[in-house]
Amino acid sequence: MKFTCEKSNLQEAISIVQKAVTGRSPMPILEGIFIEAINNELRLIGSDIDLSIETKINANIIESGRIVVDSKIFGEIIRKLPNDEIAIETTENNSIIITCQNSIFNLIHLNADEFPSLPNIDDDMMFVIPQSTLKNMIRGTSFAIAQDETRPILTGILFEINDKMLNMVALDGYRLAIRNEYIDTENSISAVIPGKTLNEVAKVLEDTNEIANITFTTNHILFNLGVTKIISRLLEGEFIKYSSIIPQEFNLKVTVNKQKLQNGIERASLMAKEGNANLIKLDIEDESMVITSNSQLGKVREEVAINLQGTTLQIAFNSKYLLDVLKIMDEEEVVMEFSSSVSPCVVKNKEKNNCKYLVLPVRLAK
Structure with missing residues (x-):
């Protein structure tokens, strides 16, 4: 594998996929970032199994290939390099050479074949929503997610679509937050998305009217945000019937x-x-x-x-x-x-x- 790319683009891509690398996975390979160089594009993936983030950047690919590098040290190296073009190539002994101006790093890499593949998600159940709207809805509910793991379902946000209305609901036993927006779809869905996932999605979303495509399967949700994709496992279980908690009358x-x-x-x-x-x-x-x-x-x-x-x-x-x-x-x-x-x-x-x-x-x- 051999390629060159701009330092700023690579650094931004690393910081996006690092959001999914927690370092708490039982699989050591998941402490790394998967990098694939193909068709003048660099594809990076970070994952902890429950949450996976993929993003792509343009690069000059001289020789295609795929590797996994330690997320922490690779991110630090790229961040501290000068703002210039970076060249990266694999060498013997499972290592890569990173060159930028007068800096040369030699870093061990892992076998990319051991990195788990992303869940396969087809487009049966797809919704579109402006990124700024979704970002505001997450911001307007995520503070009320339960921090206590004793009831795992409450560490997530209910994502519910009925009659062209999207409701997002979070509650932790002391407060309840509901945000709703019109959404142009005939489909309906009810799923609970981990709060951690949505907080990471909010960091990637832009304050624009550009569209976020959201796709559901039985166990997963995919956020397709142009060059970046975020895939998360859904929480299992029944969310609290929140409508029965809301007082209908007041004095x-x-x-x-x-x-x-x-x-x-x-x-x-x-x-x-x-x-x-x-x-x-x-x-x-x-x-x-x-x-x-x-x-x-x-x-x-x-x-x-x-x-x-x-x-x-x-x-x-x-x-x-x-x-x-x-x-x-x-x-x-x-x-x-x-x-x-x-x-x-x-x-x-x-x-x-x-x-x-x-x-x-x-x-x-x-």
Whole structure:
């Protein structure tokens, strides 16, 4: 194998496929990056079996071939080389020579035949969605994925298409996040994608209207993003019937400026960090919401103007859970619906009906 290519292109391709190389696989070959040189193109793959990422770059292929090189050391070498053309060729003794300007590295490579092939995915169940839309939907739900492995299904995001509507849902027992967007398809699907996969997909997605092609099989999902493909195993099991958790009625409704509320909660939570679960209290009155927190460090009182429909209420929350929701909402005003001091609060946009968030309150000792 022998080829030349631009350092910047190779470095970017390595950083994309490295996202799938965890170093935790029982197969040592998966600590490497698979590289195939053919038809003036370089194909790179990183994998940990559950998640595989493939990308391609243009290169001047002098002699075709395929190898596997250690992901960490190869990535470091390429990153530290000058910004110029790099030449790579295989030599005797299972090694490659990497040359760039005055730098010459000799690096051992592994046998590419031992690298597991990617799952075969045909295009029966294919959906298209703009990359920016998908990126926003992942951002709007992934914070609510369970970090605890005791219920593996909750470490994923439900991807559900019905009646031309795509719903993405995540919940961790303390909050629930739902994002929905129109999607032009007659197909319907319900699958749970690992949160880790979607967080890596979001890093590769562009903020453009370019299309992401999504294909499902029984056990896998493929994201085809032009030159980059991401293939992931799906999570097995039944996702929680989330619609039954969402309150259908409420006693009071608060409309509030999102940024002012976020700023007030952020300042109040400075006092809440002292080992008491980031606890803040909300006193909802006619025209204002008073946010308080006290700890051994001291106390704080913030007041935010609101528009209230309904009765007054005192309720407490873990401030982190409210802030996670507010930070990813993009409208100027948000609506909060409450039923009682022990029932979940529903947060949604005032204008656009494309998201719904549920946050459980903290019970206060009387």
